[in-house]
Amino acid sequence: MSAESSINNKSRFNVYLTPSLIFFGIIIALILSFQNEEASVFPKFISDQFTFTAWVNEGEDYLRKHFRWFTKIIANYIKSGYYFIEDFLIDSPWILVVSILFLPCLVTGGLGLGLYSLFTMYFWGATGMWDESLQTVGLMGLSVTLCVFFGVILGTFCSQSNKFLNFMSPILDTMQVMPAFVYLFPAVFFFGIGGAPAILATMIYAMPPIIRLTNSGIRQVPAETIESATSFGSNKLQLLFKIKIPLSLPSIMMGVNQVIMMALALVVLACFIGAEGIGGQVWLAIRNLDVGWAMEGGLCILFMAIMFDRFSSAFSKTPEILPSNVQKFYLLPQNWEKYHIARILEKPLSFLHYVTNYVCITITNLVAYVFRAVFSLFNKQTANDIGEFISKRFYIIPSFIIFFIITFIDSSIYEIGSFPKEWKLSIRQPIANAVDALTVNPGFIAFTKGLRGFVYLKLLHPLDVFLTHIPWWYMMGVFTLIGYFTVGLRFAFTTALLLLFIGACGIWTHSMITLSSVLVSVALCFAIGVPLGIIASYNERFRNVQNVVLDAMQTLPYFCYLIPVLMFFGGGIVSAVLATVIYSIPPIIRLTTLGLTQVSVSYSEVSRSFGGTLLQTLGKVKFPLAVPSLVIGFNQTVILAFAMQIVTPLIGGKGLGLEVFNGLARSDTGRGLAAGIAIVLLAIIIDRITLAYTKKQRLALGLVTDNK
Amino acid sequence: MKLSKIISAMILSFVLVLSSFAQANAKRLTAAVADWTGGEISCQVAVTMLEEELGYKVKRIVFPSGTGLWEAIAAGEIDFACESWPSYAESDSVMLNEELIYEGKKVGSYSGDGTVDLLGTVGVIGMSDYYIPRYAAEELGIKSWKDLNKHKDKFATIESGGKGRLIACPVAGWNCHDQKRLNLLGIDFQADELGTEAAAVAEAVAAYKRKEPFLLYLWEPHWFFGSYDMVGVGLPDHKVCDPDTFTEAGNWKDCGTKGWPATGWAKDYTMNYGNPATFAKPEHAKAKEFFEKMSFQNADQAVMLVEVSQKKRDLKEVVKEWKDANPDKWRSWIPN
Structure with a gap:
């Protein structure tokens, strides 16, 4: 009895304790923030002693002196590989390049993807970014190849030894958390500028998913399969290469898909270290405030991203088997089969399919026959092997024949050259005109001005002043x-140390400015994202449309988000915040929808049957249950918002991102690195706190049981 | 088994082909694209000459200007960059070891370690200052920078609070030290870096159209002066501290109002610079000679600036047009 009451007392005490603590905390903070700015400055004698920047630069000098020859060799190998691919893509006749990209898309993804890839390539050429797009493709192709090669090897090792896996997992975690900019800049000094460091940085950034997925794929191979293979006398290597890796291919292909998307994001960003491609075009356009140009570049990247995404996911998809009495559709959605007109429209396509199939098989068999006949003069066994090898490749052989024909025509009959200039169809001017027309519209000016004023005066400025005036020790304590x-x-101790590090690097004020930008962005994300998520959770059609938009948003590299903001709001710190909002809003919308739809129907039914209104159900039942999901959304939004801080200085952002840029421009690696690390540390601290909070919430709601 | 051998043979031959391609093309140069329009034009002029008259293939790389670019050139990653303005470059005194010659006259000298080669002057002479629109100067009676503080509230924006706002030097790597200058001179203004030249100019154009007073950092030659009536605030004449401690090595120690950065900029004899090893090669002798002879005039650049920045025309087209129309101006630069 007494024990129970004391527990009750304690919990009641707790209930009042937390809000009152927060309340007093804010009051004290407000009082403190009315002091002068001096108090917020980290003590100078510490930051003067702790010359992290100088240490990094000295260490870098040492490494440069003693290891540069080594890194240069690696860089040269990669560079020559990249130049080879780039020269090949740019100097080849354009039809050859088109067919090299078109045929695999056609074979794996069907007619729809094939036509889409043709459209994408037409767009590259029509906007006059043919060379740049191919440079990006080449850069990405090489980095993806290297990532997959090393990733699969490392993943296989991980799957074979638990020790190695334990050794690798913290490394993989670090690789994923660290924003690419932090290592992109030091990479310049070891691997030079341009393609080589871009590819190496991409490998760091994009390899973790494929290592993880290879590992899990191999580990998930069913035990029975392994047992039966062993009982047939397979040794360990045979088991691995003949059974485990082939069986885990779907998982590996999923990894490849992720690698492609991540590589694309980084390759575009690598224009800051002199890698050529569309990224450079977008940056030039942003520098010239040329909205049409930037938009074209952004669309080139978007179409490319969608093409590669669909292509790689088509690879890992197994073809669906249709009942024999159903006509197979090649272009239109299969569920339109019930309409007569659709069946008629599809008829010629299926005829075309049979003809192509027949031609391909005949040609392949013919080639196989020729090869077999030639080789059988020397060795019968080899000839049979080769013949069989060739005759199984119905698509590859005809494709190569097409490539050869194109090359032959180009070299000896008629020079095809690069993408024809006459086909140019620039949408640059129309976009620019449309934007111009909008930006002189008085109503629109009033709107943008109002929004800018509101965000700045009501949100950003007060928070900025508050955070930069509040004493550093108070913030740290909080x-x-x-x-x-x-x-x-333990975590509290680590937090204090990490924050001391930021302060000691002399970038406390910058960190607070970044923090306030991030917080304002996240708050705006919530204000916009949660209502959208709620609507989507009630209306399925809205949800479907929204999903498509969010998918497209998430395939775009974050660099591109500067464009729409630049179009309507110009440069400045508010624009930086708005760009951050656009980039980091998808997770919060998705997870709100997810959280609300996941709340089991019975809960809301119970609430409704007790007479709860729609709003009551939403507010009292659904929302509390969706809180963990919301917090995860918050967590991801914060991480994305921090990542975005790196590029916002291009349109007037301030804080740590600007410090990174200053570091790059002055080739002061220490300065850039310190600011980069500070971004990571702030992100990590907030990430851990929110994750721990969700875990507690889930426990409290009984959604999960404590495993420990 | 046989097949895997064949495949490995194919991979091996592919690697061999790769390594044979690794030998760089002899007549190939890489150039950095400048991050302001004037610099872009000068560079495009040089690149067009190299490509069309001397048979080079020039790769243009977008890279931010600043110390990082100088180091990339010293390391041989980029072969040359165009139109460096001496009073903006921090690295010139460390990395160049040559005299700056303009039309036969010595206009400066460097005694650095020679890791970067001074290829010669561009011909364009630059001037930088802080400017205000003439209507504001007349209305408020501002004659020099000393009068700015009296009217600082007129120059304030919501972002700058009680201080006035300077639309400052937009790119970090240019080393303008605007805020430092304002503080040293006691001008109670806040320097706003907008990230790009275009953003800063767009801001100024908008303010001009509203007839608001604004303080703008800008340089000549620039198309802005052709369309908008601006007057300089006449910053103190350029002077450097003796010895010059306002460097990265000197931890940016200033000497108060006695010298840079509390002064205006010097007259800039702009120059091209490149990697010494690249331009010492016999196959690049022609290119080196071209850079020594190049003499691109302010007036020509000014005309092209209007075409590129205001009329939004393609840079390459504009340069090509100029080249076709004025053969007498550039013939003498081409070595025979």
Whole structure:
């Protein structure tokens, strides 16, 4: 009895304790922030002693002196490989390049993807970014190849030894958390500028998913299969190469898909270290405030991303088997089969399919026959092997024949050259005109001005002043306390150390400016994203449309998000915040929808049957249950918002991102690195706190049971 | 088994082909694209000459200007860059070891370590200052920078609070030290870096159209002066501290109002610079000679600036047009 009441007392005490603590915390903070700015400056004698920047630069000098020859060799190998691919793509006749990209898309993804790839390539050429697009494709192709090669090897090793896996997992975690900019800049000094460091940085950035997925794919091969293979006398290597890896191919292909998307994002960003491609075009366009140009570049990247995404996911998809009495559709959706007109429209396509198939098989068999006949003069066994090898490749052989024909025509009959200039169809001017027309519209000016004024005066400026005026030790204390209550003592200690590091690097003020930009962006994301998520959770059609839009948004590299903001709001710190909002809003919308739709129907039914209105059900039942999901959305949004801080200085962002840029421009690696690390640290601290909070919430709601 | 051998043979031959391609093309150069329109034009002029008259293939790389670019050139990653303005470059005194010659006259000298080669002057002479629109100067009676503080509230924006706003030097790597200059001179203004030249100019154009007073950092030659009536605020004459401690090595120690950065900019004899090893090669002798002879005039650049920045025409087209129309101007640059 007494024990129970004391527990009750304690929990009641807790209930009042937290809000009152927060309340007093804010009051004290407000009082403190009315002091002068001096108090917020980290003590100078510490930051003067702790010359992290100088240490990094000295260390870098040492490494450069002693290891540069080694890194240069690696860089030269990669560079020559990249130049080879680039020269091949750019100097080849354009029809050859088109067929090289078109045929695989056609074979794996069907007619729809094939036509889409043709459209994409037409767009590259028509906008006059043919060379740049191919440079990006080449850069990406090489980095994806290298990533997949090393990723599959490392993943296989991970799957074979638990020790190695334990050794690798923290490394993989770090690779994924670290924003690419942090290592993109030091890479310049070891691997030079341009393609080589871009490819190496891409490997760091994009390899973790394929290592993880290879590992899990191999580990998930069913035990029975392995047993039966062993009982047939397979040794360990045979088991691995003949059974485990082939069986885990779908998982590996999923990894390849992710690698492609991540590589594309980084390859575009690598224009900052002199890698050529569309990224450079977009940057030039942003520099010239040329909205039409930037838009064209952005669309080139978007179409490319969708093409590669669909292509690689088509690879891992197994073809669906249709009942024999159903006509197979090649272009139109299969569920339109019930309409007569659709069946008629599809007839010629299926005829075309049979003809192509027949031609391909005949040609392949013919080639196989010729090869077999020639080789059988020397060795019968080899000839049979080769013949069989060739006759199984119905698509590859005809494709290569087409490539050869094109090359032959180009070299000896008629020079095809690069993409014809006459086909140019620039949408640059119409876009620019449309934007111009909009930006002189008085109503629109009033709107943008109002929004800018609101975001700046009501949100950004007060928070900026508050955070930069509040004493550093108070802010640090608040973070440490939050860390202590949500995660634990050890984490609180780490938080304090990490924040001390930021302060000691002399970038405390910059960090606070970045923090306020991120917080304002996240708040706006919530204000816009949660209502959208709620609507989507009630209306399925809206949800479907929204999903498509969000998919497209998430395939675009974050660099491109500067464009729409630049179009309507010009440069400045508010624009930087708005760009951050656009980039980091998808997770919060998705997870709100997910959280609300996942709340089991019975809960809301119960609430409705007790007479709860729609709003009551939403507010009292659904939302509390969706809180963990919302917090994860918040967490991801924060991470994305921090990542975006790196590129916002291009349109007037301030804080740590600008410090990174300053570091690059002055070739001051230490300065850039310190600012980059500070971004990572802030992101990590917030990430851990929110994750721990969700875990507690889930436990409290009984959604998960504590495993430990 | 046989097949895997064949495949490995194919891979091996592919690698061999790769390594045979690794030998760089002899007549190939890489150039950095400048991050302001004037620099882009000068560079495009040089690149067009190299490509069309001397048979080079020039790769143009987008790379931010600043110390990083100088180091990339010293390391041989980029072969040359165009139109460096001496009073903006921090690295010139460290990395160049040559005299700056303009039309036969010595206009400066460097005694660095020679890791970067001074290829010669571009011909364009640059001037930088802070400017205000003439209507504001007349209305408020501002004659020099000393009068700015009196009217700082007129120059304030919502972002700058009680201070006035300077639309500052937009690119970090240019080393303008605007805020430092304002502080040293006691001008109670806030320097706003907008990230790009285009953004800064767009801001100024918008303010001009509203007839608001604004303070703008800008340089000549620039198309802006052709369309908008601006007057300089006459910053103190350019002077450097003696010894010059306002460097990265000197931890940016200034000497108060006695010298840079508390002064205006010097007259800039702009120059092209490149990698010494590249331009020492016999196959690049022609290119080196071209850069020594190049003499691109302010007036020509100014005309092209209007075409490119205001009329939004394609840079390459504009340069090509100029080249076709004025053969007498560039013939003498081409070595025979």
